[in-house]
Amino acid sequence: MPLVDVRDLKVEARTDAGRRIEIIRGVSFTVAEGEITALIGESGSGKTTIALTLMGHARSGCTITGGTVELAGRDLVAMPESGRQQLRGTEVAYIPQSAAAAFNPAQRLIDQVVEVARIHRLMPMAAARAKAVELFRALALPEPETIGNRYPHQVSGGQLQRLAAAMALIGGPRLVIFDEPTTALDVTTQIEVLRAFKTVMKQGSMGGVYVSHDLAVVAQIADRIVVLKGGEVQEEGPTEAILHCARHPYTRELLAAFEPLRSDAPAGAANRPPRPVVEVKDLVAGYGPLGKDGLPFSVALRKVSCRLERGRNLGVVGESGSGKSTLARVIAGLLPPASGRVQLDGRELAASARGRSKDELRRMQIVFQLADTALNPARSVADIVGRPLTFYHGRKGRAREARVDELLDMVRLPRALRHRLPGELSGGQKQRVNLARALAAEPAVVLCDEITSALDSVVAAAVIELLKELQRELDLSYIFISHDLSTVQAICDEVMVMYKGEVVENLTADQLPDGARHAYSKLLFASVPKLDTGWLDSVPATVA
Amino acid sequence: MLSHPPLRRRSGFQVNAVGLAAGAIVLFWAIVALVGPDLAPHPPGEIVDFDFYGPVSARLWMGSDYLGRDIFSRILMGARYTVGISLAAVCIACFSGIVLGMTAAVIGGWFDTLLSRFLDALSSIPSKLFGLVVVAAVGSSIPVLVLVLAVIYTPGSYRFARALAVNSNTMDYVAVARARGEGTGYLITQEILPNIAGPVLADLGLRFVFIVLLLSGLSFLGLGVQPPYADWGSLVRENLGGLPFAAPAVIFPCLAIASLTISVNLLIDNLPVRIRDRSD
């Protein structure tokens, strides 16, 4: 008897208009004891919803309307809530996408880790703490003895993700559900976390369901893969089989998104003499009050210099905390630097946006990483995209409406979306709106801060394609900030590697990925997962 | 995506029964406030009954007050003052409070500190003293009354709005607008306000109740409504002696106040919501 047996699962969501739509349309699959099954699909494919039903939980607005979800022979759908409470944490445990959000900011980590034991009275607290420390050790967390006494905001993202795993494993579950546990992490961290997961799962011979959109990651950890789209199973099979002889066209599409697309030199960039659009000289910036030494309380950029030529793209890579986002904010004038200067077309820009002329502001636009926070949840798409038109170009009424439609077409969004609020768009759509807003200004330079990292590989690939096209049409230059090297490779002419607020190496596109000299760059590029089940074990542990 | 419902559905509004009922009552009182005086069977000052705290009768629908005046007529007349003044006052108070609060949050720095301290000081000056001073300084009239009420309630709504605005001020979309070079005015009205409107409205509802009640307190300082007219709170106060007899003269004004304040709050809690389908 399989550990998990999902049969003909149907889940409905009701819209605020009271309309019911079926978001899971009769999904069936099984997970055997000690086996890890991956649910693959783009966002909206329903993979998370399915994962949650394995815990007998449906998010508010959703209801399980059909089928059975059997965990070790007991149907989670049929049993009462009290019964499910008994199982949660003990039989089946959950590792969330963003551990940062899933930890209660007001409680010490250890208390949250052992809470399962407390709730279900599994063991005396002392024992639970001891076990937690073991798990910390097993998950290769630093200072396993004491790390639990910290608060969530006092540990790094990667550590949190592993602590979340410890939190899930403390109850000794038979099934662990991973909900995109590494998506939010840097590649360098991701590899460590993956390795940690894999080892503990093997040791405990626990069953797992691994939800992800990243085939390469899944390839490292899953035994079987279920490909989902629009709430239906597209294809199912052993990992190897899916990777190498996929039958279903959608699966092929997913695989295709991984073929590193070489960045072809933008049209006309060659025959024009290189002329810097943006030039940054010795930027020093940070947060908090300036100290006596003229440096801010916490320094994020130390003497950073770089230049971007017209019609070309500069990639900035590095893990979170490397200062790459700060660089974008300084260039955009959101964070006045302590020293150093920023030039646009050779003219020096004022330190803060307030001091810059409307035209300077227009010619340089910034697109933020998290489209959800970058788009005002209370304004409609048309308002968001239309505002720069009015602000910079004084377009109003029909002219503005028309232009908004053009821009929506340009970013491949149906015009019907103009009336929606951001909350009602998918991640990819949000990011496109985000982009459309920047384009509305008709800029010369676009600062892209991690714009693809929150997106599924397929969607991300599409956005990259879009960026390239737009570049050809509008003669744009991008500063492309990302920790996702494949995308950087895909679009950039030069790549700048940052580490701890400093530039450690500048590389040209053709040197990638193997031309790296600096140790950190090496590690960085080595950490990019490959579509190959053996990759994770092949990477030398020294790297991690 | 393309399987999307037609525009009609998208721009439609969804109202629940409670909201509808509440809205109806508020509307009703608003109309009474406008046309009430014409409907009143007796002048508000006329003594029509030699008995006092008289019972409900065919002639006096809501009994008579402590002088034998017709309560029904007095409530109709009072609607104008209670609804009008309270609404005006609460709107001014919340408007100024919110604008100041958001400005303080966006500009921050010394402006914020200074304003906050000043309003703290203002809110710790007893309202009776304040009322008296105003009467003495500028005399008493309806506009003055409205302003006094507004000033008394501004600091509260300022604190509230500021707290909310500070949060939404840290969001990326505000940063984007800043990078675009937008001015403070735009940031406040277009980026922040829409996102704090909800809680602010709820707060407004509660303040409305307090103002309706404070009204009667101030009119006893000679501020505002002059006899023979009276706001509902004052009606309750002047007929309090009828309480032991459960006189309609004290019951009905209370009911009037309650019906108005409750429905205002219910209306705010159940405002019509724009329908936007999510099917992705």
Added chain:
Amino acid sequence: MTGQITLLVLGRLGVALITLVIVSFVVFGATEMLPGDVAQILLGQAATPEAVAGLREAMHLNEPALLRYAHWLFGLAQGHLGTSYANHMPIAGLIGGRLMNTLQLAAVTTVIAVPTALFLGITAAMYQGTLYDRVVTTTIVAVISVPEFMIATMAVLVFAVWLKWLPALSFANDVASFGELLRIFAMPVITLCCVISAQMIRMTRAAVIDALKMPYVEMALLKGASRSRIVLHHALPNAIGPIVNAMALSLSYLLGGVIIVETIFNYPGIAKLMVDAVATRDLPLIQTCAMIFCFGYLTLITAADIIAILSNPRLRR
């Protein structure tokens, strides 16, 4: 961390001092603007011009206003509150007893109102949208839309006049036993609770509902935590900030705002004192009361901020 708190408190103290001076000056100006002075008011109907002139002379009211303000402020700096114009008693003596009364009443009310408000607010949030929630939210609006004096009088009629369970008057100064205390405070406290809990309940409910939307709440659910555990251990600790702030604002009403209750239950508290002081233009007394109200208000606000900081590890350093 404690360092940070002490720093905050010190900072607030400084600000408070400035605020107090501002208030005292504003109040002084206000009182000066009021028509009629102590002499006139004291003489009342008998205030013939020469009588007033004579009394003014005798009470040194002819000194320029600012000079008198300076005198008062200087006295305060040395800890002298001055003496009442109206009855030549030392302000400290006048206020002492009544301040205690007010604080007593405030304390008892807080002890009753805060837990009740928390309970109702939290449960309403837990069962958001249910009938219970609707009933609670509507009832509190209903309760506060009944004028305070009405509630008080109603209570007296029922409990004192008809049932004869409780005394109609609350004299704080002849409390014999604890039971006595309860009997005396019962009605004023009930009334005040009705007045101040509404805001607290609404805010608590709102704050808890917000916290319940957080991912870590879902996580707790997926750990198999019971509803009550989710609310009490995960939602509430993160909602404390806004809650205590609302509480502070509501409670600040208990210092100066209780005039109606004091009048109806004939409870000698500081609010009534202030009203008398204003009526008799008793400047030193008005000033001192205003100072007390202002200080109480600032203390509450600061306390709220400190609790908020303590409750949130991210704000502690």
Added chain:
Amino acid sequence: MTNRDITNWTLADDAMVANALRRGATRRDIFRLLLAGGVGLAAGGTILARATSALAETPVRGGHMRAAGWSSSTSDTLDPAKASLSTDYVRCCALYNRLTFLDEAGKVQMELAEAIESDDAKVWTVKLKSGVTFHDGKTLSADDVAFSLRRHLDKAVGSKVNSIAKQMVGIKATGPLTVQVTLQAANADLPTILAMHHFMIVADGTTDFSAGNGTGAFKLESFEPGVKSNMLRYENYFKPGGAHLDSFEYFAIPDETARVNALLSGDIHLAASIKPQSMRLVESQSGVDLVKSTSGNYTDLNMRLDMSPGDKAGFIEGVKCLLNRELIKKSIMRGLAEVANDQPIPPMNAYHNAELAPRAYDPEKARSLFKKAGLLGQAIPVVASEAASASVEMATVLQQAGSEIGMKFEIQREPSDGYWSNYWLKAPVHFGNINPRPTPDILFSLLYDSTAPWNESHYKSSKFDSMLAEARGELDFAKRKAIYDEMQVMVSNEAGTAIPVFLSNVDAKTTRLHGLKPNPLGGQMGYAMAEYVWLDA
């Protein structure tokens, strides 16, 4: 004399009561019936006495009385000269004594004085009783009296009766127990004047009055201004028997409803001065009853003769005709008033001019008068305030009557706070409220004399002034009354003061409280109840 309390009372009514009793009506029924006719219990009692036979009551010694007045603040004082609120009067009456006092019939009785004599009404000799002691043991001497009277002349004291005391140009102790008071001009009323509450006798040289050291029936135990006072019986009181009560606690409950409720709940034994509207409640409860006293207290509408519109001929007369006195009595006062005729001397006063009939309510006449004055349709502000009792209600009655004849009276309600210093005597048309004064002379010289400090309507008439002086010196009652009668007519027709009704005062008390009789100086036995009342054991 109490019979004077009864307005428009006829033998027919007597018969009616008798019938009612025959039909087996209870005492309470009768009272309600009488009250409907505007007859207070005190008066009603006398009628019942005529119809049935009242039981003679014998005082009981002992008990602790809690009584509540209606006004109190931090300015409460035990200094008789400064006493301004009823609360102060009650306390002073309990702690101190006057030289004379007025009995329930309004006749002057000697208290601390043995006798007060004069042959020319200008130089008076006051002989004091011997063996009177203050609470601190000191014996009463002429010096104390001289000091007590002289205080009122000292501006710094801020005495309320300074303007009345001014006529005492010479005050000197001529013997251990005799004081000689020389007046500016002859005044036959001095004994009555000395019965006013402010002329309490305090110990010589007293400056701090917080000890309340007097010769009164009670001595002070504790006193908190604006809170309450507690007093114990003074055992060596000079009157035989002294007070009946062991102790006497007095405070104020400003909120009328609360005051009545406190009585009904048994927290207090007496609730002073309740609203007419509350009578129904009190009567409906057992164990409580009412004592009505009609004193000379009145709320008047003052139209200044020196300002528009009061200076327009006919306006004042018009308003006087437009005041519906019956309605005010019936609806506002619920019968607890006596229709007045625009002059300040109340019916129970010996000098009241009974011939002078009150003006009838005559809107038409008023209309034509206003038309003549050219004021018809003009908006005329009328200043009223809670400070002048029932004035706001009276204003509404006037406003309503006006609106029916096309006259716009705009009521302007002002806060009681500061009303007397800011609006009274100042506004062109405003309400005032005058406490009972024992003699026509005081009333006229305070309120109508050309040089009067509170000449409410700024009425100036040399004829009136000279008549006032003449009457003051006149010792023969008949002649005096004749002069006062004419002066009342003058005031009623010429002065700008409309006095619609005399307000009665109603005190509510438990039936356990006895000996409370009406008094022309006001409620609570002219505030002197403490030493006379007693409680059932």
